[in-house]
Amino acid sequence: AQTVTQSQPEMSVQEAETVTLSCTYDTSENNYYLFWYKQPPSRQMILVIRQEAYKQQNATENRFSVNFQKAAKSFSLKISDSQLGDTAMYFCAFMKRNRYGGSQGNLIFGKGTKLSVKP
């Protein structure tokens, strides 16, 4: 069975600074996706960034980047130049990948990290 662990229940950062959210996971699978989702108080779950396990290059999306360490089963999210709008709950998630590039099974979430960006 797969598990996802987020060890930081809450974090805060000053506006314009950089913050890193941690995520570790446990799996015996070799082909999978990892995701970071953001859920602001408006409650919509928004995909921030995805990583395919077979790609060694770390994914980046504007101010968001990941540090993917497959051997260590670690998948941290770095937010640069933090903005007030980044205040949200952040969930790390895991999904097995089928041979066609789609999902195989459930999207497994960590417990989340509540990030507060302070002015």
Place this chain on the structure above:
Amino acid sequence: DTEVTQTPKHLVMGMTNKKSLKCEQHMGHRAMYWYKQKAKKPPELMFVYSYEKLSINESVPSRFSPECPNSSLLNLHLHALQPEDSALYLCASSPEGRRDPSNYGYTFGSGTRLTVV
């Protein structure tokens, strides 16, 4: 259209009522999901439809009844709920089958906030 639309946004219902939650997407996704989310917790999977067929039912009580009338619509019928069923109900969709993995991911709706009184 890259959205999943859920209605209603808020719902208050009594324990003897019957109501339905609706979810719609026009992205051509062939997998759709219902999740239940309690405050400060991650979403919990309830049901999965793949190509309009129920493929996963995570031991959800029968007072929740899903329906997938076509590839764009997903309903959740509610009957005789309990106060502990009060939660945010999220719908999501994802592509299935052969596709570009770099585009893969779930798209979530903004949810229905359900209160059972």
